[in-house]
Every structure is written in structure tokens, then in C-alpha cells.
Amino acid sequence: MAAERIVVVGAGFAGLECVKRLEHKLRSEIDRGEIEVVVVSPHDYMLYLPLLPQVASGVITTQAVTVSLPRAVKRAHRLPGSVIGVDLERSTCVVRKISGDVVDLPYDRLVLAPGSVTRKFDIPGLDEHALGMKNLAEAAYLRDHVISQLELANASTDDAERAARCQFVVVGGGYAGTETAACLQLLTESALKRFPRLDPGLVRWTLVDIAPRLMPELGVRLGEQALDLLRRRGIEIKLETGVEEVTDEEVTLTDGTVLPTRTLVWTAGVTSSPLVKNLGVDLVRGRLKVGADLRLPSHERVFALGDCAAVPDLTQDDPEAICPPTAQHASRMATTAADNVVASLRGEALRRYKHHDLGLVVDLGGTQAVAHPLGVQLTGAVAQAVTRGYHVFALPLTRTRLRVIANWVLHLFGGDEFIRIGFLSGAKGTVEEFESADAYLSADEVRDRAQTSGTAPRR
Ligand SMILES: Cc1cc2nc3c(=O)[nH]c(=O)nc-3n(C[C@H](O)[C@H](O)[C@H](O)COP(=O)(O)OP(=O)(O)OC[C@H]3O[C@@H](n4cnc5c(N)ncnc54)[C@H](O)[C@@H]3O)c2cc1C
Structure with a gap:
């Protein structure tokens, strides 16, 4: 029987913590080949963003604020690339590998944690x-x-x-x-x-x-x-x-x-990754709408967390309140997301995310x-x-x-x-250049791709 595949998109605060927790909770199943965890990340490191201003000011070197994925990820399979689209009906991610090749990656459970990008406004220049x-x-x-x-x-x-x-x-x-x-x-x-x-x-x-x-x-x-x-x-x-x-x-x-x-x-400010905006599902203030169990309401095998998700803040009286996009929340949501992925595989009850800001x-x-x-x-x-x-x-x-x-x-x-x-003396180094978002596929493009390639649904 083919292993059940859990795909985690992104290896930042949310993604990496989630992978580590999945490796811990599913250790035996992964070792027996019953479950496969795949983490898709364009980089081979997790970046500790809160120390970036100290990198910019030279107090800390660039390498010092990174966490090596080959060291941190023990049992999961690492796929170097970016998810450029998701076919939610066919449970398949479209991945552009760092080589430029585009491949399909079917999943049984999907964890979306691609974070955010700088929010820009329509200002001349x-x-x-x-x-x-x-x-x-x-x-x-x-x-x-x-x-x-x-x-x-x-x-x-x-x-x-x-x-x-x-x-x-x-x-x-x-x-x-x-x-x-x-x-x-x-x-x-x-x-x-x-x-x-x-x-x-x-x-x-x-x-x-x-x-x-x-x-x-x-x-x-x-x-x-x-x-x-x-x-x-x-x-x-x-x-x-x-x-x-x-x-x-x-x-x-x-x-x-x-x-x-x-x-x-x-x-x-930041806005969630263009990937989630192209999925064609409900958004709240530009972030993916999820329940307190971190699942997409319309797709119970798909979870989202971190900066890309609008997670209800259960510590507030306001029912509309959502958790702020911080590392503190992202890494704690990861534990809940991993536990809920495991619970959903085992047919157990899912728990709700609640964290009092520290x-x-x-x-x-x-x-x-x-x-x-x-x-x-x-x-x-x-x-x-x-x-x-x-x-x-x-x-x-x-x-x-x-x-x-x-x-x-x-x-x-x-x-x-x-x-x-x-090293970048010829470049302008703008947000536009470093955070270019042209590479993503719209929901329609992902569907057209599936039709022409004849991809079969995973479930
Ligand atoms: C300068 C700065 C200072 C900050 N200081 C603090 C602080 O002091 N305290 C605090 O709590 N928070 C702080 N934050 C906010 C915090 O860093 C974020 O809230 C946190 O990183 C969100 O975690 P995340 O996992 O959702 O996203 P990230 O940590 O950004 O991780 C997302 C990952 O997904 C990858 N990715 C993106 N797109 C794709 C794709 N299509 N396919 C595959 N992978 C993809 C990215 O490469 C990245 O590795 C700061 C942020 C900045 C920019």
C-alpha cells in the first residue's frame, strides 16, 4: 500500500516546527514507510526573521540567523523548490523545483505555511x-x-x-x-x-x-x-x-x-504569500480563512497556519479577532497543526489553537x-x-x-x-526584485494544467 503523504509547504517558523512535531509523533509510521512527510522549501534553511535588523546593521552575520534544514529535519523528505499552485480538488501541489522543473506532488494531508511578503501600496515610484x-x-x-x-x-x-x-x-x-x-x-x-x-x-x-x-x-x-x-x-x-x-x-x-x-x-506591513491568494478559497483580511483547528472550512484535509492564515484568536472576546502575524504565534500554531494532522489521520478529535500572547x-x-x-x-x-x-x-x-x-x-x-x-553592485535590490511574485499559478491555471496532464485525483 502506498504511504500516506503529508506535504508541508514552507519551512519557516510554522513549517519547520510542524515538520519536527510530525517527525516526533509519527516516528514509527515514517520508519515503517506507512507515512511520508515531504517539506517543500525554496531554501535549505529556516530564517530567524526577528534578528534581520541585526544582520542589516552587521551585528550578526547572515549565516548566524539561519537554521540548517539538513540538520533540523531528520525523517521528512526535503523537496527544494516552491509550491506555485495547489489543485485542492485533486489534492495535488504544483512544485517548481530550484532547477526550474515543474512537477506535481499529490498529498493526503496538506499543511500550508508559506508565510508572508512585504505589503506594498499603489504609490508612484x-x-x-x-x-x-x-x-x-x-x-x-x-x-x-x-x-x-x-x-x-x-x-x-x-x-x-x-x-x-x-x-x-x-x-x-x-x-x-x-x-x-x-x-x-x-x-x-x-x-x-x-x-x-x-x-x-x-x-x-x-x-x-x-x-x-x-x-x-x-x-x-x-x-x-x-x-x-x-x-x-x-x-x-x-x-x-x-x-x-x-x-x-x-x-x-x-x-x-x-x-x-x-x-x-x-x-x-506584510500580506500573505501570493500562493494562498491564488487558491480560490475564502480569505479574511488577505489571509486564508481557517477554523480554530487550523483547517480550511471547505477542505478538511488542508491546514494553514502562520502569517498566511487568519486564525481565530480565542483569547479575545471579539469573535472576529484573528491572531497577529508573529513568530510567537506561528511556532505555537505548528504544534497544534501537527497534532491535528495526526489526529485527522487517526480519526481522532482535533483541538483548537489558543495562545495568550507572551x-x-x-x-x-x-x-x-x-x-x-x-x-x-x-x-x-x-x-x-x-x-x-x-x-x-x-x-x-x-x-x-x-x-x-x-x-x-x-x-x-x-x-x-x-x-x-x-555582490549585488549591479542590482537595484528592491522589494519588487527580491520578493517577485510572478511565478504563481492562478486556480484556473492549476485546473487547466491538471486537465492537459490528465492528473488523477489522489482521493
Ligand atoms: C524584520 C522582522 C522582525 C520581526 N520580529 C519579530 C519579533 O520580534 N517577534 C515575533 O513574534 N515576530 C517577528 N516578526 C514576524 C515573524 O518573523 C513572522 O510572523 C514569522 O516569520 C511567520 O512565520 P511563518 O512560518 O508563517 O512564515 P516564515 O517564517 O516567513 O516562513 C515561510 C517560509 O515559507 C517559504 N515559502 C514561501 N513561499 C513558498 C512556496 N510557495 N513554497 C514553498 N515554500 C515557500 C519561505 O521561504 C519561508 O521559509 C518579524 C518579522 C520581520 C520581517
Whole structure:
């Protein structure tokens, strides 16, 4: 008899944890060949996204924030590629392997965890100029880009060009944007010692958000404290302000301000992977509609979790509330999803996902941070200790933890390095380039493909 196949799409916080749990719970069945777990991932690593701002600012190296899949995945089969479409009627995923070959992958149970991509808006010039902070390449590119701007400014004799190259604009006052602006501002500040022709007043960071508060998830008091701290460090924060237009040489804000700059970092939210939008099933606020048991209401063999899914938040009184797209939720949903996949195979009752938020930690660079673990509000060095401790605890492998700690220690004693890798010197490095979504198939295209190839339904 053919083994029952569980396909997991994505190996991020949700996907990897789910695979590890499935391997644990189905160990004997997998070893006996009764069950096959296949994880489809374009990369051979899981990325610990919360430390990306520290990669962009050079505190941590790119490798240190990755978890090797060959090490972490023990029994599941790894398929290197992306799922570009799903035929839900025929229970088949269409996979584009990293070789470019497109193959069908039938499943008995499907777990969708492809995460999210940067949310963009219809703003003139955004596609051509906005840099993202959602994957490793973007973080590495941003670091190269910022250092190259300082170098070019240092080498220029044109005052206007020097000022524009030293002006950095970050859009998005959530934790990703705030941490990015805060960590990179410290890098540029310490770079001034190495670029003697740049005077300190020249380097300017502006953080822009349409919302009236910074990081509303932190609560009013802590949000205000973070705001004060960043303003004291010289970061200009413009709230209730959006972006009107972006060109090669300037960013125009909705309050009329024109900022001459060559750097626009775009972190104004995320939207679920284009894969889920093409499935032709119900969405809630752009994310896949699932029940509290993480199943698609219309397809009981399909589960979805993490950033791509609108999972009801059972800790709230509001029946419409859904869990926020955080790593904290994604990795905990993974346990419920894996347990429910196993329960559905065994004909047992499924359980509902419920998790009380443990709070947020925000690294503002150096010894500065804000955190509210379990409702306790912390700032300064204590918050930084809690923040780093949280990351060490949350990193999935011991060797990754050790690498991150070693990087922090090296940075503490060795300080910043201002080296551009230069590997993307010819590229523009935009969100459009790094998170291109053209490759996905629509539900109709997936159906047409099945008809022409004559794929038989798995069930
Ligand atoms: C800069 C930054 C800082 C953050 N800081 C925090 C924080 O401090 N705390 C917190 O809780 N959260 C934080 N988050 C949010 C958190 O990282 C996400 O909520 C979390 O990664 C979601 O997990 P996921 O598994 O759904 O998606 P991901 O972790 O993004 O994983 C999705 C995986 O699916 C793969 N994939 C995508 N498409 C396909 C496809 N078609 N086929 C196969 N595989 C695919 C991707 O390559 C990726 O490996 C931060 C995010 C960013 C960007």
C-alpha cells in the first residue's frame, strides 16, 4: 500500500516546527514507510526573521540567523523548490523545483505555511525604489547599500549629493521598521569615525508611519518611551504621515515634506504569500480563512497556519479577532497543526489553537530595548537582556544559539565593521526584485494544467 503523504509547504517558523512535531509523533509510521512527510522549501534553511535588523546593521552575520534544514529535519523528505499552485480538488501541489522543473506532488494531508511578503501600496515610484526587510538577501543588500551611500557621500564634493546620500528614510513604525531604523542608525553613527569627510549633522534617519503611535502592540506608555528614546538619538519620527511619491532622488511625504534621499526602506506591513491568494478559497483580511483547528472550512484535509492564515484568536472576546502575524504565534500554531494532522489521520478529535500572547521584545540597538514580557514593562539594559535572552530561547537549534551569542560577543568587543560585500553592485535590490511574485499559478491555471496532464485525483 502506498504511504500516506503529508506535504508541508514552507519551512519557516510554522513549517519547520510542524515538520519536527510530525517527525516526533509519527516516528514509527515514517520508519515503517506507512507515512511520508515531504517539506517543500525554496531554501535549505529556516530564517530567524526577528534578528534581520541585526544582520542589516552587521551585528550578526547572515549565516548566524539561519537554521540548517539538513540538520533540523531528520525523517521528512526535503523537496527544494516552491509550491506555485495547489489543485485542492485533486489534492495535488504544483512544485517548481530550484532547477526550474515543474512537477506535481499529490498529498493526503496538506499543511500550508508559506508565510508572508512585504505589503506594498499603489504609490508612484515605490516598485522601482523601495528596499525591503523580509528576507536574508534584502537584509544583506540593505547593509551593503547603506555603507555604499556613506562611502559615496564621503567621496563626493557636491554638498547636495552628500546630504541626500546621508539621508535614510524608513517607512513602517511597527517592530520591524523601528528596529531597522534604530539598529542601522547606530551603524551609521559609528561609521562617522571612519568617514572623516562626513560631519555628524549630515547623517539623518527619518521613520515614517501613517498611524498615530509607534508600535501600538507595545501599549501607550512603552510606545511613548521608545519614541522619546529614538528622538533623543536624533531619529526624526513622523507619525500620521504617509508617502506620496518616490523618485530616484527624493521621497515626498503626505505632509508635503520632500526628503532628498537615495534610500527608502519599506516595512509598512506584510500580506500573505501570493500562493494562498491564488487558491480560490475564502480569505479574511488577505489571509486564508481557517477554523480554530487550523483547517480550511471547505477542505478538511488542508491546514494553514502562520502569517498566511487568519486564525481565530480565542483569547479575545471579539469573535472576529484573528491572531497577529508573529513568530510567537506561528511556532505555537505548528504544534497544534501537527497534532491535528495526526489526529485527522487517526480519526481522532482535533483541538483548537489558543495562545495568550507572551508580549513583545524590541531591540533598539546597543544596550537599548523596550520589552513587555508577560505584561511587565521594561526599558534600557534590562529590556535588552530580556530581548536577547528571548531570542536565544526561541532559536530552534543549539548551534544557531551559540553562533548568535558568539556574534554578539564579537560585536561587543570588536565593534562595527564597514565592509560592503558588493555582490549585488549591479542590482537595484528592491522589494519588487527580491520578493517577485510572478511565478504563481492562478486556480484556473492549476485546473487547466491538471486537465492537459490528465492528473488523477489522489482521493
Ligand atoms: C524584520 C522582522 C522582525 C520581526 N520580529 C519579530 C519579533 O520580534 N517577534 C515575533 O513574534 N515576530 C517577528 N516578526 C514576524 C515573524 O518573523 C513572522 O510572523 C514569522 O516569520 C511567520 O512565520 P511563518 O512560518 O508563517 O512564515 P516564515 O517564517 O516567513 O516562513 C515561510 C517560509 O515559507 C517559504 N515559502 C514561501 N513561499 C513558498 C512556496 N510557495 N513554497 C514553498 N515554500 C515557500 C519561505 O521561504 C519561508 O521559509 C518579524 C518579522 C520581520 C520581517
